[in-house]
Amino acid sequence: MTSSLAVPAPVPAPVPDERPHVVIIGAGFGGLEVAKHLGRAAVRVTLLDRENHHLFQPLLYQVATAGLSAVDIASPIRSLVRRHENTSVLLAEVHEVDLLTRTVGIERETLHYDFLVVAAGATTNYFGHDDWSRLAPPMKCLDDALEVRRRVLLAFEEAERELDLDRRHELLSFVVIGGGPTGVELAGAIAELSRRVLARDFRAIDPTVTKITLVEAGDRLLPTFDPRLSTKAVEQLTELGVVSHTNTRVVDIDEHGVTVQGGAHIPAATVVWAAGVRPVPLVAKIDAAHDRAGRIEVLRDLTVPGRPEVFVIGDVACAVGDDGKCLPGLAAVAQQQGRYVARAIRRTLRGQERRPFHYRDKGIMATIGRSRAVAQILGLRLTGYVAWMAWLVVHVLLLIGFRNRVVVVFTWIWSYFTFRRGARLITGLEHPLFAASPAEEREREERGRGGEEREERERVPAAVPGPTAVPARA
Numbered sequence: 001m002t003s004s005l006a007v008p009a010p011v012p013a014p015v016p017d018e019r020p021h022v023v024i025i026g027a028g029f030g031g032l033e034v035a036k037h038l039g040r041a042a043v044r045v046t047l048l049d050r051e052n053h054h055l056f057q058p059l060l061y062q063v064a065t066a067g068l069s070a071v072d073i074a075s076p077i078r079s080l081v082r083r084h085e086n087t088s089v090l091l092a093e094v095h096e097v098d099l100l101t102r103t104v105g106i107e108r109e110t111l112h113y114d115f116l117v118v119a120a121g122a123t124t125n126y127f128g129h130d131d132w133s134r135l136a137p138p139m140k141c142l143d144d145a146l147e148v149r150r151r152v153l154l155a156f157e158e159a160e161r162e163l164d165l166d167r168r169h170e171l172l173s174f175v176v177i178g179g180g181p182t183g184v185e186l187a188g189a190i191a192e193l194s195r196r197v198l199a200r201d202f203r204a205i206d207p208t209v210t211k212i213t214l215v216e217a218g219d220r221l222l223p224t225f226d227p228r229l230s231t232k233a234v235e236q237l238t239e240l241g242v243v244s245h246t247n248t249r250v251v252d253i254d255e256h257g258v259t260v261q262g263g264a265h266i267p268a269a270t271v272v273w274a275a276g277v278r279p280v281p282l283v284a285k286i287d288a289a290h291d292r293a294g295r296i297e298v299l300r301d302l303t304v305p306g307r308p309e310v311f312v313i314g315d316v317a318c319a320v321g322d323d324g325k326c327l328p329g330l331a332a333v334a335q336q337q338g339r340y341v342a343r344a345i346r347r348t349l350r351g352q353e354r355r356p357f358h359y360r361d362k363g364i365m366a367t368i369g370r371s372r373a374v375a376q377i378l379g380l381r382l383t384g385y386v387a388w389m390a391w392l393v394v395h396v397l398l399l400i401g402f403r404n405r406v407v408v409v410f411t412w413i414w415s416y417f418t419f420r421r422g423a424r425l426i427t428g429l430e431h432p433l434f435a436a437s438p439a440e441e442r443e444r445e446e447r448g449r450g451g452e453e454r455e456e457r458e459r460v461p462a463a464v465p466g467p468t469a470v471p472a473r474a
Ligand SMILES: Cc1cc2nc3c(=O)[nH]c(=O)nc-3n(C[C@H](O)[C@H](O)[C@H](O)COP(=O)(O)OP(=O)(O)OC[C@H]3O[C@@H](n4cnc5c(N)ncnc54)[C@H](O)[C@@H]3O)c2cc1C
Pocket: 025, 026, 027, 028, 029, 030, 031, 048, 049, 050, 051, 053, 054, 055, 057, 058, 059, 060, 061, 092, 093, 094, 095, 119, 120, 121, 122, 139, 140, 181, 182, 280, 282, 313, 314, 315, 316, 329, 330, 331, 332, 334, 365
C-alpha cells in the first residue's frame, strides 16, 4: 500500500543542450524561412517575435478595404514551426543586441547565441513628421489595416447622415500618399469599393462620386517598375476614377485634408500614408555600419563584417546585388536570403566554406483593382487581365498556410461574381458618429450622479434584514 505522505521522486535535472544555439529576431518573410530550413539541422533554434503571428503584408491593403479578413492573411508563428522539435518560439520584443558578448536582451531575460539572424523588418517612415501618424494612418501591420478599414467605412456612414454638402464632399474624398505598389493598390481598391461594392447600399449619398487622389513626390508612380508600366498604371487608375498627382510633395496634413508644396489643399476626411518605410529602431542600436537608409551593411554572405556568426537579412539589410546597389525591400529577397542563411549555417557546422548570396529576381507586380494589374516577370512586361491573373496565382501560392490559401481563393471568387465584400465591419468602440452632443453628455453626467446617490442609499443596511441581501446593481 502506498502512503499519501510518500516522498515524491526527485525531478531529474534538465540535460544541458549542447547543440549550437541559433537565435532569430523576427518571424517575418526572412526569419521564418531560416527557421523552416533549419528544422532538421543539429542546432537549437529560438525564434523571437513581438507578434504571435506571421503576416502576409502584400495583402494588407485588401484587409484595409474589406476584401479579406485579418485572419486570412496571418498565421500563428507557433503553428507554422510546430513540426520542428528543435525550434522554440518566444513572444518577446528584443530591446538590445550585444555583438561582443553574443547576447540578445528581451524582457526579464538575456539569451546567448552561437549564430544570430537579424530579420526584424521595417517600420513606417513619416520622414520627420511622426505627428502625421494620427491623421494619416500607415499600412504596415494588421492593426494599421483595421484602422484604415474603420476610417474608410466610417467616412461613408458619416456622409450618409451629413446634411452639409461641403462636409459630405470632404467625407467622400480620400487621399493616399505614396505612389509605390502599396499606394497604387490601396487607391485602386478604395475606388472599387466605392464605385462597385457600396454603390447601391446607401440612400442619401452616391458612393460612385467618391473622389480618390493618389499623391506621389517622385516623377512617376511605381518607380521601381519599367516606366511603360508606370504609364499603364496611371491609365488603369484613371479608368477607375483615381486622380494621380506626381512631383507633388505633401507639406501638411490636417483633419480636412492635405496641403502640398506650392500651397494647394486637397480636401479629404480620410488620408492614408503609404509613402515609405525604414528599419525598426532596434537596428540603429546594433554596433555595425549602417547605410543612409539605416540598414546594416552586410558582406556577400549576409554577415556583419568581422562577425561571421551574425547574419542580417530582409528589409533591415543593405546587401549589394549584382548591379552594385542594395537589394530592394521585397518579400522574395527576404525569403531567398532566409533560405541562404539556413544553408550557410549548415555549411559552417560541417566545416565547409560559404558561397556568396545571389538574388534571383523573378519579377515584381502590382494590382490595380479587378482585372487590372501591371507585372514585370522574367523580362516580360504584362498589363491588364493577364497581369492580374498572374498576380492572383503568385499571391495565392506565396500565402503562408493551407487554410489561408483556400479561404482567400474562395473569397476572391465570391467577390468576383457578386461584387460584395464580406469583411465590411467597423470595429472600435469609440468613433465620432457615436459621440454624444454636449447636451447629451450633461444629461449622462446628471444621470450618473443620480445613480451614485441611489447606490449609496441602497448600500445603507435595511432596518429589518430580509432573508437574502441582493447587491444593488449600478
Ligand atoms: C503594405 C505592404 C505591402 C507589401 N507588398 C509587397 C509585395 O507585393 N511584394 C513584395 O515582394 N513585398 C511587399 N512588401 C514588402 C515585404 O513585405 C517586405 O519586404 C518583407 O516583409 C521583408 O521581410 P522581413 O523578414 O525583412 O521583415 P518582416 O516580414 O516585416 O518581418 C519582421 C518581423 O520582425 C518582428 N520584429 C520587429 N522588431 C522586433 C523586435 N524588436 N523584437 C522582436 N520581433 C521584432 C516583426 O513583428 C515582424 O514579424 C510589402 C510591404 C508592405 C508593408
